Amino acid sequence: MLLRHAPDLSEREVxxxxxxxxxxxxxxxxxxxxxxxxxAAKAAVKSPFSTDETPTSLKDITSYxxxxxxxxxxxxxxxNAGRLTVKPWKVKIDGxxxxxxxxxxxxxLKGVVIEERIYRMRCVEGWSMVIPWNGFPxxxxxxxxxxxxxxxxxxxxxxxxxxxxSGQGGFFKILDWPYVEGLRLDEAMNPLTLLxxxxxxxxxxxxxxxxxxxxxxxKYGFKxxxxxxxxxxxxxxxxxxxxxxxxxxxxxxxxxNPEVDHPRWSQATxxxxxxxxxxxxxxxxxxxxxxxxxxxxxxxxGMDLRKFY
Amino acid sequence: MAVANxxxxxxxxxxxxxxxxxxxxxxxxxxxxxxxxxxxxAKTLEHAMGEWALRFLILGLAITPLRRELGIGxxxxxxxxxxxxxLYVVLHLTVYLLLDQGLDWPAxxxxxxxRPYITIGMAGFVLLLPLAATSFNAAIRWxxxxxxxxxxxxxxxxxxxxxxxxxxxxxxxxxxxxxYLAIAVALLGWRVWRRA
Numbered sequence: 001m002l003l004r005h006a007p008d009l010s011e012r013e014v015x016x017x018x019x020x021x022x023x024x025x026x027x028x029x030x031x032x033x034x035x036x037x038x039x040a041a042k043a044a045v046k047s048p049f050s051t052d053e054t055p056t057s058l059k060d061i062t063s064y065x066x067x068x069x070x071x072x073x074x075x076x077x078x079x080n081a082g083r084l085t086v087k088p089w090k091v092k093i094d095g096x097x098x099x100x101x102x103x104x105x106x107x108x109l110k111g112v113v114i115e116e117r118i119y120r121m122r123c124v125e126g127w128s129m130v131i132p133w134n135g136f137p138x139x140x141x142x143x144x145x146x147x148x149x150x151x152x153x154x155x156x157x158x159x160x161x162x163x164x165x166s167g168q169g170g171f172f173k174i175l176d177w178p179y180v181e182g183l184r185l186d187e188a189m190n191p192l193t194l195l196x197x198x199x200x201x202x203x204x205x206x207x208x209x210x211x212x213x214x215x216x217x218x219k220y221g222f223k224x225x226x227x228x229x230x231x232x233x234x235x236x237x238x239x240x241x242x243x244x245x246x247x248x249x250x251x252x253x254x255x256x257n258p259e260v261d262h263p264r265w266s267q268a269t270x271x272x273x274x275x276x277x278x279x280x281x282x283x284x285x286x287x288x289x290x291x292x293x294x295x296x297x298x299x300x301x302g303m304d305l306r307k308f309y
Numbered sequence: 310m311a312v313a314n315x316x317x318x319x320x321x322x323x324x325x326x327x328x329x330x331x332x333x334x335x336x337x338x339x340x341x342x343x344x345x346x347x348x349x350x351a352k353t354l355e356h357a358m359g360e361w362a363l364r365f366l367i368l369g370l371a372i373t374p375l376r377r378e379l380g381i382g383x384x385x386x387x388x389x390x391x392x393x394x395x396l397y398v399v400l401h402l403t404v405y406l407l408l409d410q411g412l413d414w415p416a417x418x419x420x421x422x423x424r425p426y427i428t429i430g431m432a433g434f435v436l437l438l439p440l441a442a443t444s445f446n447a448a449i450r451w452x453x454x455x456x457x458x459x460x461x462x463x464x465x466x467x468x469x470x471x472x473x474x475x476x477x478x479x480x481x482x483x484x485x486x487x488x489y490l491a492i493a494v495a496l497l498g499w500r501v502w503r504r505a
């Protein structure tokens with residue numbers, strides 16, 4: 001699966017050098033936010049799962065973020081996340097696995113083929129982006145740690161470090177830290193489900209969830225838990241942060257679904273960030289499963305998606 | 310009713326107040342053409358106009374308490390503050406209708422009837438209409454001072470609607486909307502307390 005497309009990678013599919021350098025130049029502008037090298041895809045393998053839609057600009061992807069650990073305003077993470085230390089980074093893998101342990105991220109990434117996955121990202125707030133992630137399928141990691149036969153769900157946890165994550169301190173507790181998320185095991189094993197380590201061919205900027213984040217393109221963006229420090233396999237459906245915060249608004253599944261409105265706003269349409277139209281950018285219809293129905297709709301056969309929202 | 314001695318009473322005319330009130334709007338107009346409104350410019354404008362509306366509404370609500378409690382006489386600027394607040398409410402609504410929703414009337418109508426925070430926001434706007442429409446001297450004479458005062462108490466539920474609208478639309482509990490609501494409730498509470 002992973003290596004399927006490596007051998008027939010043609011010259012023209014490789015990012016042109018001037019574009020690559022241009023990106024580096026852009027990244028340099030973000031100063032201390034970036035960490036050099038580690039985890040970045042130097043020549044990420046192209047993926048058949050990538051969309052050919054125009055990617056959102058690096059500036060928009062890295063300056064318009066919901067990452068409440070660094071503040072509730074979408075400009076806060078770009079401002080505050082630079083202080084986060086992302087190296088060394090350990091990920092605890094525990095629960096119903098054959099090889100539990102506290103793994104160093106560098107060890108986890110050894111020998112892993114980093115792919116480029118250009119995915120649509122639909123935020124629950126009604127906007128969307130197209131993001132060229134670099135990463136590898138979550139399934140490949142899970143297989144390596146050998147899930148036990150009784151495991152049915154995967155739970156994820158974000159770092160808690162108030163000294164470097166300004167949003168975790170303060171008088172008002174905006175969320176119940178740590179941020180937690182979860183997937184059904186079959187969702188986690190779906191080839192679309194990605195652990196991202198970079199974007200635009202560079203290491204993941206801190207505000208986008210460095211050094212390791214989840215990307216589940218058919219679900220609303222908040223399922224894509226950032227700065228992961230723990231992955232647990234379990235036989236019980238894990239609790240998820242936004243479900244704790246507002247159970248009637250955010251379900252466990254949170255699949256992108258234009259038919260099921262958020263109680264406070266419609267999910268029928270979305271505004272694509274940087275969509276040429278600028279101030280007058282039109283809304284576009286939101287697609288079931290964010291356009292990934294062919295790959296994932298079968299996971300939910302027979303389920304009432306209004307009930308399991 | 311009359312306050313015996315105002316400790317501070319600015320004498321300058323009202324036009325600088327109107328001018329100052331327009332500055333945020335002008336700054337955003339400048340940003341549209343020469344600046345950077347971020348990744349989602351329509352949302353940036355929508356939120357900015359809404360927040361400025363709330364700020365001026367609250368400022369208007371603060372004028373009487375400032376006079377009574379601290380002896381600061383700003384009554385002559387209250388109409389300017391109120392009309393500026395109304396301008397920002399109109400701009401906020403216009404951005405929502407035109408840029409956010411792209412004049413998709415069925416979607417807008419669905420929002421108004423189905424989404425409580427939009428229903429409440431819209432109610433606040435409707436409550437402000439008669440106030441803006443009677444904000445000139447002749448209107449006060451036509452309506453009569455007493456009735457005019459009564460009519461303009463509609464600003465109380467309108468400000469509350471605006472602040473609640475803000476709290477209801479955000480996810481989680483960020484500080485800003487809660488702070489606006491707390492100030493609005495405090496200024497209205499002061500009025501209740503004073504009458505009691």
